[in-house]
Amino acid sequence: MIGGLLPSGVEAVEAFEDIPGEPAHPGEADLIARAVESRRCEFVTTRRCAREALGRLGVAPLAIRPGERREPRWPSGVVGSMTHCAGYRAAAVARTGVVAGLGIDAEPHQPLPAGLEPSVMVDVEPTMLTRLVATHPGIHWNRMLFSAKEAVYKAWFPLTRRWLGFEDVRLAINPAGSFTARLSVNGTRVDDGPALAALHGRFLIARDLIVTVVVVPPTTRWAISARAETVERADDARRHTQHRPPSVSALDKVPNTTPGAVTGY
Numbered sequence: 001m002i003g004g005l006l007p008s009g010v011e012a013v014e015a016f017e018d019i020p021g022e023p024a025h026p027g028e029a030d031l032i033a034r035a036v037e038s039r040r041c042e043f044v045t046t047r048r049c050a051r052e053a054l055g056r057l058g059v060a061p062l063a064i065r066p067g068e069r070r071e072p073r074w075p076s077g078v079v080g081s082m083t084h085c086a087g088y089r090a091a092a093v094a095r096t097g098v099v100a101g102l103g104i105d106a107e108p109h110q111p112l113p114a115g116l117e118p119s120v121m122v123d124v125e126p127t128m129l130t131r132l133v134a135t136h137p138g139i140h141w142n143r144m145l146f147s148a149k150e151a152v153y154k155a156w157f158p159l160t161r162r163w164l165g166f167e168d169v170r171l172a173i174n175p176a177g178s179f180t181a182r183l184s185v186n187g188t189r190v191d192d193g194p195a196l197a198a199l200h201g202r203f204l205i206a207r208d209l210i211v212t213v214v215v216v217p218p219t220t221r222w223a224i225s226a227r228a229e230t231v232e233r234a235d236d237a238r239r240h241t242q243h244r245p246p247s248v249s250a251l252d253k254v255p256n257t258t259p260g261a262v263t264g265y
């Protein structure tokens with residue numbers, strides 16, 4: 001289900017049930033040693049999904065420990081995200097050359113609990129939701145907005161290492177299945193990538209679930225160096241009339257992906 005929302009090169013694995021009695025990975029057992037059964041189940045199944053997805057990238061099974069703000073610490077060169085809610089667990093991972101950041105979230109397709117709306121919406125979002133409810137009834141748009149913002153946060157945090165509040169993000173929802181999240185805070189990244197100003201995502205509603213994903217396109221260092229190379233070549237062409245063998249182009253370093261699918265978010 002979630003795989004259809006993600007660009008090629010991103011590996012996703014989901015589960016709709018837990019395996020009764022499944023043991024924790026030895027390197028993660030301490031993390032749930034005192035957890036209640038429901039937490040144990042979501043943790044074990046979701047991390048199994050993550051290891052399976054990592055396996056598809058060629059990464060051998062390993063413990064996925066949390067960082068200081070609960071974010072999953074992925075192996076070097078990998079980005080990813082995990083989610084779990086009643087009846088659903090999922091993980092998505094990709095090489096950093098394929099995407100720079102990922103956020104996934106799932107919620108039951110039910111109304112947002114009473115009283116929560118004011119704290120998760122800003123600006124024109126209530127008006128947008130009123131319009132969506134009128135034009136597309138039967139969809140719990142307030143829960144979809146909530147899920148999308150959580151996916152935004154999961155993509156945002158590993159790239160910035162900073163908090164992002166619901167009030168810092170204004171969502172524009174396209175009922176056909178996509179959304180744009182405009183950020184009103186400094187989006188400087190810790191990976192030297194371009195500051196985050198807007199994030200793009202997709203969503204689906206199926207099996208009584210809302211699933212949202214946010215994909216941050218690959219770090220434009222490649223694109224920047226490729227552009228610089230193009231300018232350099234144009235300058236070279238103007239300076240030299242005779243043929244020169246091409247240098248190793250930065251374009252050659254562009255990873256083997258379908259960037260259109262990623263940047264098309």
Ligand SMILES: CC(C)(COP(=O)(O)OP(=O)(O)OC[C@H]1O[C@@H](n2cnc3c(N)ncnc32)[C@H](O)[C@@H]1OP(=O)(O)O)[C@@H](O)C(=O)NCCC(=O)NCCS
Binds near residue numbers: 066153165169
């Ligand atoms: C982090 C948060 C988004 C997680 O959402 P959730 O509803 O608790 O639960 P989900 O099942 O969907 O996701 C939980 C997973 O998110 C991941 N996660 C937790 N903190 C994270 C962080 N700081 N960065 C990235 N991923 C994180 C973890 O993998 C976690 O699962 P785990 O604890 O089993 O490893 C939420 O708890 C939170 O803190 N929200 C406030 C911030 C926010 O959403 N701002 C909105 C800005 S628009």
